[in-house]
Amino acid sequence: xxxxxxxxxxxxxxxxxxxxxxxxxxxxxxxxxxxxxxxxxxxxxxxxxxxxxxxxxxxxxxxxxxxxxxxxxxxxxxxxxxxxxxxxxxxxxxxxxxxxxxxxxxxxxxxxxxxxxxxxxxxxxxxxxxxxxxxxxxxxxxxxxxxxxxxxxxxxxxxxxxxxxxxxxxxxxxxxxxxxxxxxxxxxxxxxxxxxxxxxxxxxxxxxxxxxxxxxxxxxxxxxxxxxxxxxxxxxxxxxxxxxxxxxxxxxxxxxxxxxxxxxxxxxxxxxxx
Amino acid sequence: xxxxxxxxxxxxxxxxxxxxxxxxxxxxxxxxxxxxxxxxxxxxxxxxxxxxxxxxxxxxxxxxxxxxxxxxxxxxxxxx
Numbered sequence: 001x002x003x004x005x006x007x008x009x010x011x012x013x014x015x016x017x018x019x020x021x022x023x024x025x026x027x028x029x030x031x032x033x034x035x036x037x038x039x040x041x042x043x044x045x046x047x048x049x050x051x052x053x054x055x056x057x058x059x060x061x062x063x064x065x066x067x068x069x070x071x072x073x074x075x076x077x078x079x080x081x082x083x084x085x086x087x088x089x090x091x092x093x094x095x096x097x098x099x100x101x102x103x104x105x106x107x108x109x110x111x112x113x114x115x116x117x118x119x120x121x122x123x124x125x126x127x128x129x130x131x132x133x134x135x136x137x138x139x140x141x142x143x144x145x146x147x148x149x150x151x152x153x154x155x156x157x158x159x160x161x162x163x164x165x166x167x168x169x170x171x172x173x174x175x176x177x178x179x180x181x182x183x184x185x186x187x188x189x190x191x192x193x194x195x196x197x198x199x200x201x202x203x204x205x206x207x208x209x210x211x212x213x214x215x216x217x218x219x220x221x222x223x224x225x226x227x228x229x230x231x232x233x234x235x236x237x238x239x240x241x242x243x244x245x246x247x248x249x250x251x252x253x254x255x256x257x258x259x260x261x262x263x264x265x266x267x268x269x270x271x272x273x274x
Numbered sequence: 275x276x277x278x279x280x281x282x283x284x285x286x287x288x289x290x291x292x293x294x295x296x297x298x299x300x301x302x303x304x305x306x307x308x309x310x311x312x313x314x315x316x317x318x319x320x321x322x323x324x325x326x327x328x329x330x331x332x333x334x335x336x337x338x339x340x341x342x343x344x345x346x347x348x349x350x351x352x353x354x
Contacts, residue, residue, distance in 0.1 A: 158303055158304060158311055159334075159337050162312075162315050162334045163334050163335045165311055165312055165334075166315050166319075166330060166331060169315070170331075187310060187311055188310035188312050188313075203310075203312055204311075204312060207312045207316075211316070
């Protein structure tokens with residue numbers, strides 16, 4: 001009963017913060033992180049410190065606990081951000097999200113590869129401002145066509161995935177940009193090592209790179225203070241699909257070692273499952 | 275000259291798919307050859323190229339594609 005009440009109270013509070021995000025996104029996101037911190041202090045779960053320690057062995061107990069709490073804070077912010085985007089689109093994020101210079105000047109063809117890490121849900125606010133038409137693959141409802149983000153493709157069925165892959169090929173051959181998450185995706189996959197475990201990456205971006213010669217550009221979306229920064233890493237180009245997948249996995253591991261609080265709950269669960 | 279069906283089988287074999295004993299009405303995807311979405315698109319693009327047609331964009335959206343079905347579409351596109 002107590003747990004159900006707490007869940008209801010936090011859920012209601014997050015819904016109110018999502019409304020607040022329409023007018024004061026920074027305050028709403030800060031309050032969401034504070035609520036996430038409190039919830040984690042009460043529950044010690046989602047994620048638990050020992051789950052973090054299993055993925056990042058060698059941490060002291062208090063370090064693992066601190067990272068677990070920060071992950072919970074970012075998760076709470078992501079829930080509020082996602083809800084706000086469902087209700088208001090990217091409008092609340094336009095002054096919050098910025099891009100690095102390399103992304104602002106990017107030209108196609110290029111394949112932007114994203115991960116369920118950091119503030120991924122905010123990426124639409126950056127994609128719509130890119131200087132080249134962007135085709136994005138999605139599995140949820142957060143990305144909507146707007147600005148440069150001209151086309152959004154669902155990936156729920158085999159036929160949708162095949163059609164999306166075909167569209168992406170045509171789009172890249174027309175010197176466009178394709179944006180897609182490389183992890184936690186259905187369909188054909190390539191396994192790569194991550195923290196001594198296995199992460200299953202979608203084969204799509206690597207097959208697209210092989211067939212079109214377009215570079216894979218790893219993209220990170222992370223909160224820095226009260227801003228969300230979308231930044232790109234050195235492109236990965238050439239080689240077979242597995243070589244490119246290993247390079248992308250190595251980049252992700254290095255990035256997460258530097259920013260462990262950006263390990264999302266989804267990624268934690270995925271890694272612990274394998 | 276090989277038929278459309280034989281050429282499609284050849285394209286599949288070139289990509290490592292064993293279709294020697296595969297019936298022409300067996301789906302290429304689920305419940306059949308089990309080609310994933312990427313392999314299916316690669317096969318359809320090769321068919322476009324080999325026959326000089328542009329069918330892949332419409333075929334890729336169809337469920338239950340078979341060798342026989344694609345061969346019919348190719349014949350129709352080439353006006354045979």
